[in-house]
Amino acid sequence: MRHWMIPALAALFLAGPAAQAGERIFIAGDSTAANYGVDRYPQMGWGMALACNLDGTVGVENRAMGGRSTKSFIAEGRFDAIAKDIAAGDTLLIQFGHNDANQAKEERYTPLPAFRINLLRFISMAREKGAQAVLLTPVAMRKYNPDGSIIDSFPDYADVARTVARETATPLIDLGYDSRVYVQGLGAEPAKAYYLHYGKEAGYARWPDGIADDVHFSEIGARAMASLVAARLKELNLPVSAHVKPLPAANPPTLGWPTCP
Template structure:
């Protein structure tokens, strides 16, 4: 009786072990119904391939800059616990604009590189580069014990010579930001392009009924599978959380 009481008390005193969670930070290509008109983001389909829950914090129309300035990275930083994963993927909305649209970033990959842009009302605004915003988020997340993963943007339905065109500059910028901060980089652009190329242009085009950027649910699922393939071909610890359905996603390493 005495020994049983000790066991019960020990169990009650033991700290609760909280499950890890994957948080998603991105734009409409990741967000729920991000592109409208029946489209969906790939973040909605990742959870079916993992053994841990996914929380999709992606928001349509956001860039690395606007997601930062709106405090959305801060919300995730304040939410994560030790051991949680955070997948960060931007690029579609980070290009230059005139007048400033609140999303553009300074051209270049230097952390200290800045640019002065002009808003529609004439206000001058100092902006930083894509790696600046991503690196700052990664550094803060790591300080909380989270495990950030920097992922390159998805391809659009743009073809040349029977293949998806080469990725824009933000693909390289994402890799640079990951390298500088010592976190995993997933070449999502490359893995999705590989999937699309194998499916062919005709089939792939059915995934883009609204425009050349946003996917149908079927297309979003292919994009999610491509991210999982990128995990399986890499070294990040999140690959250990890929379930049997994830292990079976098509296509190989690039």
């Protein structure tokens, strides 16, 4: 493939299919869901691969951004940007928690009561616009307890999301649970391939000394997580569910960025 074609293909992949209002999935979240440029390959967020689990009639507006919590997402105007663009019939997937829990960074840290209020704000905005809000619990990291089980990532924030979903009758995708079960099933060593674990010999210019990152996803990790999200989105029987065609999460293909099977 000619290198000059890569940016154009990338733009098409990230934008997804052209879709009218009422035919779009918006994603509000953090780096685990975010889009990345070809210069960051093989790093991918699950939101990049979600389009591969749709029938081609639904567009994906991935507004997730690295390092954002509900607090900073709102403070930077990203919430307002979604509110401006989202319309009746659209779907809003809301996944936060990783950065809300980061007490070392004041601009990100969101205490649990404020986290609850912020989630309610996202839900209220979606409903006011006639869109369907869906809450997601924080996706799992590849970190283990002494007994070899996967650590429950950000359980307090996940519990707030579950409680808010129940109290507001908002659909919930428990991605924290699903991803934890999935990664546990892979085994500790095989699971490295689903996150950013590469030695110097991999030759990635961005990581000349290699990388060992148990938070962010490789291509196959992002594809697997997107399939978990899609499978649950299908089960929710929302209007958008009719357009979801979940790919198997097991043994996702490595196709090279940016390509769908």
